Amino acid sequence: MTGNGNFYLTTAIPYVNAEPHLGHALELVQADVLARHRRLRGQPVRFLTGTDDNALKNVTAAHAAGAPVGEFVARNAARFYGLREPLALSFDDFIRTSADPRHRPGVARLWRQCADRGDFYQRHYSGLYCGGCEQFYLPEELPGGLCPEHHVAPEPVTEQNWFFRLSRYTGELLDALGSGRVRIEPDTRRNEVLAFVRAGLHDISVSRPATRARGWGIPVPGDPGQIIYVWWDALANYITALGYGGADEQPYRDWWVNSGERVQVIGKGVTRFHAVHWLALLLAAGQPLPTTIYVHEYLSVNGAKLSKSAGNAISPYELAARFGTDAIRWWLLREVARLGDTDFTVERLVNRANSDLANGLGNLQHRTLTLAHRCHHGQAAPPGGQGAPGTELVTACQALPHRIDQALARFDFRAATDAIWSVVQAGNRLAETERPWELARRAEHGDRGATSRLDEVLGALTGACRVLATELGPFLPTGAAALSSQLHGSHGAIAPPVPVFTRRRQ
Ligand SMILES: [Zn+2]
Numbered sequence: 057m058t059g060n061g062n063f064y065l066t067t068a069i070p071y072v073n074a075e076p077h078l079g080h081a082l083e084l085v086q087a088d089v090l091a092r093h094r095r096l097r098g099q100p101v102r103f104l105t106g107t108d109d110n111a112l113k114n115v116t117a118a119h120a121a122g123a124p125v126g127e128f129v130a131r132n133a134a135r136f137y138g139l140r141e142p143l144a145l146s147f148d149d150f151i152r153t154s155a156d157p158r159h160r161p162g163v164a165r166l167w168r169q170c171a172d173r174g175d176f177y178q179r180h181y182s183g184l185y186c187g188g189c190e191q192f193y194l195p196e197e198l199p200g201g202l203c204p205e206h207h208v209a210p211e212p213v214t215e216q217n218w219f220f221r222l223s224r225y226t227g228e229l230l231d232a233l234g235s236g237r238v239r240i241e242p243d244t245r246r247n248e249v250l251a252f253v254r255a256g257l258h259d260i261s262v263s264r265p266a267t268r269a270r271g272w273g274i275p276v277p278g279d280p281g282q283i284i285y286v287w288w289d290a291l292a293n294y295i296t297a298l299g300y301g302g303a304d305e306q307p308y309r310d311w312w313v314n315s316g317e318r319v320q321v322i323g324k325g326v327t328r329f330h331a332v333h334w335l336a337l338l339l340a341a342g343q344p345l346p347t348t349i350y351v352h353e354y355l356s357v358n359g360a361k362l363s364k365s366a367g368n369a370i371s372p373y374e375l376a377a378r379f380g381t382d383a384i385r386w387w388l389l390r391e392v393a394r395l396g397d398t399d400f401t402v403e404r405l406v407n408r409a410n411s412d413l414a415n416g417l418g419n420l421q422h423r424t425l426t427l428a429h430r431c432h433h434g435q436a437a438p439p440g441g442q443g444a445p446g447t448e449l450v451t452a453c454q455a456l457p458h459r460i461d462q463a464l465a466r467f468d469f470r471a472a473t474d475a476i477w478s479v480v481q482a483g484n485r486l487a488e489t490e491r492p493w494e495l496a497r498r499a500e501h502g503d504r505g506a507t508s509r510l511d512e513v514l515g516a517l518t519g520a521c522r523v524l525a526t527e528l529g530p531f532l533p534t535g536a537a538a539l540s541s542q543l544h545g546s547h548g549a550i551a552p553p554v555p556v557f558t559r560r561r562q
Pocket residue numbers: 186187188189190203204205206207
C-alpha cells in the first residue's frame with residue numbers, strides 16, 4: 057500500500073425509482089463492515105454512499121406514480137438514507153446526484169477534461185436500449201433478444217448523441233487490470249472483465265437528447281440540447297462527493313489522489329460500468345484509478361430474482377422491525393456466498409439468528425457473565441498458564457483479529473464470520489467440558505483446587521467475551537456494544553447478564 061494510509065470506500069448509488077430492497081441492504085452492510093473494521097484497526101476511513109437521482113427510469117416511475125419528479129426522487133432517496141438506523145450503517149457521507157451542490161461542477165469538469173483530450177464526437181446512433189439498465193445493448197449481448205438483467209426486449213432508439221472514445225483506452229485498461237494496479241475481487245470477475253476488454257471495446261454513447269430525458273439530468277456543457285448519460289454522471293459521484301471540480305478540492309486530494317486505498321463495492325450487474333467505463337473516464341481525465349473493485353453477488357427471495365416487478369422485494373425496514381438489526385446483518389454476512397447467488401427466506405434468517413446469536417453467542421455471554429458476577433464480583437480472573445484448561449480458547453482469541461483481517465482483505469465475509477464463530481464454539485466447548493458452574497459450587501464450599509481451576513476457566517471465558525465484543529463490532533455493532541457495556545459493567549463490577557440476542561420467531 058502506498059499513499060497517506062487513508063481508506064476511502066464507496067458503494068454503488070442505486071436508482072431511486074422504488075424503495076430499497078434486501079439487495080441494497082447487502083451491499084450497504086458489506087461496505088459498512090469494511091469501514092468499521094478499518095476504523096477499529098485505527099485507519100482513517102471515509103465511507104460514501106448515496107442515490108442515483110438522474111436516471112430516466114426515475115422519471116418514468118414518477119410519472120407512473122403521478123408525482124413531480126423532484127419530489128418523487130427526494131422521497132425515495134430519503135428511504136435509502138433512512139436505512140442508516142435499521143441497518144446500523146456508519147457512512148460518513150451521502151450524495152444525491154440531483155440535489156447535492158457538489159455534484160454538477162465535478163461532472164462538468166470531468167466532461168471538459170475528456171473533451172479537451174478529444175475523447176468526444178457526435179454521431180447518429182441507432183441501438184437497442186434497455187430502460188431498466190439505462191444502457192444500449194448489442195444484439196449479441198441479448199440472449200433470446202432479451203436484456204440479460206431484466207428479461208425484456210430493449211426498445212430500438214435512433215438519435216444524435218455524444219460518443220466517448222472508449223476504444224482508445226483498451227491498452228491502458230488491460231495494463232491497469234492485468235498488472236493488478238486495479239484489483240478486481242473475486243478473480244472470476246476480474247477474468248470476465250479482462251476477457252471483455254480483450255475482445256475489443258466499442259465507443260459508447262454518453263448523452264441523450266434533452267427531449268427523451270424529459271429535461272431531467274445534467275446538461276452537456278456547451279450543448280444544452282443534450283443531457284449527460286446518467287451512468288456517466290452517476291459514476292462521477294465517487295469523486296464529486298470529495299469536492300472534485302469544486303471550490304475546495306482538499307478532500308479529493310486527501311481521500312482519492314493521495315489515499316492509500318480507494319475501494320469500491322458494487323453488484324455484479326454493474327461490473328462493466330465500473331471496471332471499464334469508469335476507469336476509462338478517469339484515465340481520460342488524467343485522474344488516479346480506484347485501487348480495488350469488489351463485486352458481490354445477488355440475492356434471490358424464495359428462489360425468485362429480487363426485484364420490484366417480481367413482487368418479491370423484501371423491505372429491510374420491515375425485516376429490521378421484525379427481527380432486529382443484528383439478525384439481518386448476521387444473515388447477510390454469514391450466509392451470502394462470495395460466488396453464486398444466495399436465496400433468502402425468513403426461515404433461514406430466523407434459524408441463523410437463533411442458532412448462532414441467541415444460542416451460541418447468547419449462551420456464552422450468559423454463562424460467563426453470570427459466573428463472573430457470582431464468583432468474582434465482576435472482576436475477571438487472570439488467564440491461566442501453559443496447559444491450563446482455557447489454553448485452546450486463549451490461543452483462538454489471540455488469532456482472531458488476524459484471521460478477520462485476512463478474510464476481509466479478500467472480501468470474504470463468510471470466512472470472517474466463521475473465524476468469529478469458531479471462538480464462540482471454543483468458548484462454549486470449554487464451558488461444557490469444565491462445567492465452571494460446578495467448580496463454582498465446590499469453590500463456595502472451600503475446595504481450593506476448584507477455586508483455582510474456576511479462575512482459569514473464567515479468565516479464559518471472560519477474555520473471549522471481551523475479544524468478541526471488540527471483534528464483533530464491525531459485524532454486529534448493536535449487539536457488540538451491548539455486550540461490551542455489560543462486560544465493562546459499572547464501577548468495574550459486572551452485573552447479572554441481560555440477554556443481548558433473544559430468540560426470534562418466524
Ligand atoms: Zn435491462
